[in-house]
Amino acid sequence: MQQIPAIDLLKLPGLRWLGRWRYARFALQLPLFALAMLMVWDGLTGAQLAPKNSATVIVWVHYRGFLMLALLVVGNLFCMACPFMLPRNLARRIIKPRFKWPTWLRNKWLAAGLLVLFFFAYERFDLWASPWWTAMLIVSYFAAALLIDSSFQGAPFCKYVCPLGQFNMLSSTLSPIEVAVRQPQRCQTCATKDCIVGRDDDQPGCELWLFQPKKVGNLDCTLCLDCIHACPHDNIGLLARVPGQELISLQPRSGIGKIEERSDFSLLMLVFTWGALLNAFGMISPVYSFYNWLTAQFAITSETFLLSVVFILALVIEPVVLLGGAAWLFRRISGHNERLIAIINRFMKGFLPIGIAMWTAHYAFHFIIGFWTILPVLRSLLAEAGINFSWMPVTGLSPLVPQAMIYPFQMGMILLGSVLSAVITWQTTTTITKQRQRWAWLPWALVIVAMAGSAMWLLSQPMDMRGILEG
Amino acid sequence: MLFRYGQLILLSLIFVSLIGCSRTPSDDPRLLMSLEQTPSAMGVQTIVLVINDGSTPLDNAKVQLEATMTHAGMPSQIVQMQALGAGKYQASIDFSMLGEWVLIVNVTEANGAVMQRTLPAFNIQ
8 A cells, every 4th residue: 555645735834725715726827927017018119128127037037937936836826827827817708618639739749849949049149138029928818828728628738748847847856845745545446537538617627638646747737736626535645755756657647648668759858858058057257258269160150050050069969878878878788679769768857867967057047146136127017106105225235145056056956967867877777787787877877977967067167148239 | 800900910910010119219310429438358348438519528527437238248338438538537447258248338417418338349359
């Protein structure tokens, strides 16, 4: 019999309403929706200097940092309170989607492509420096969620499209909580399966098609609470767990299958992990030296071309060489006879922790340094509304914690991520082969060392933020 | 159905009108401002700003200089500039990070008129 976990967030005083009140998610979405509307309005009509506009400050400084910290300390809170789902949910009260999401799109290929596209657009259009583009990005999210989920049944936008959601769900593999069944034996006698099919009183079940008794971990879970509200036995909770435990599990996952056998998931994880290094590379001086070198070699100054070269190197050539090389050596050493791509698929999840660590180290830097930069923006917005907050400081704003603590924190994150990656790849090695396990694991360990070294080097470089002027 | 389309069109119109709006006042074209030398290196640098009202040097004004980066997340530095005469004003700014910086000048003239100008962005390398 499975042991009942000790901590269930929904049983803690002050949080029980989340599980009991049907409109709990709606209540969480409303403030973020209002904030999103404020950012769209300010982004489109306000000062077009990024530090002076709430759209750019909140999205690129506060949201990203808070997102990563929330994912690691609690769970996928942003998806839980996702404002993009609010108009979509309201629209569904009027429009019942008629179509089924095409079978050929029921995978992560599109999401992986959109994640690459998002990273590319971020660099190409200098989103961090443009309130207008940031606002348009928010509007695009609202429009896409509304359009897709008004046309197709279920929640295809969250499951197959939303790059942000994929980012959050991959990161939430290291979260300390998950939506899970409280007492598995009770599900064995359940005949209605409301957690997946929903109830007649208009309470939907899981629209991402995760059947609770067979659900493993946080992948594809948006913490929407639908299954919790649908379960007539009050048998689903927000349970504490060991972060990263699901990356060791080899069980088939409800609504997903075995991620170790899915190349689309591998690509998504690759883009996420190597994208973390690439995104940080775009913010330091050597990238401009590299652009200059490329320009000298090819006599092409087009930023799109230069960026494409960097993206191909970082997201195609480097991972192919590292992962392909490690898989080839693994096969040679262990005598394992699967194809290289199948071996990479098995090991890919092992690299998630170092990717998550890099995103956290990077975003936490901006969050800590720039936390108080919201004050001048807030003061200015309040002044426009006729509220005088002139006591609010606009200059001399210190980081959230002493600056000397940031770099050690970043190094600690990378080391922690590396250790977790090493543990997971070791576990994968010992599961796949009984032959020369330590030697067979070594190539993967070397990839982790290379990635950790790259991450530490990137974080040790002075930041160099250019956008509008380029070069 | 017609009602739903009507709502959509109304929302689109509101959105398009938002794109066309701007809440920020445009720069006052009367004042001409230029830097004697555009900063280009990291560290503390002296900024000398030349302000002319048409062809006449603007003296006896209170000039406040705000230095910030073009991306969000870096705190601004705001300093009061010292008048040097002949329309020149001076202040020191610590360019503490590589990348694009921008200077925002707030001028309060002797007659109480207030105006703001954002100078073109430049790179600190």
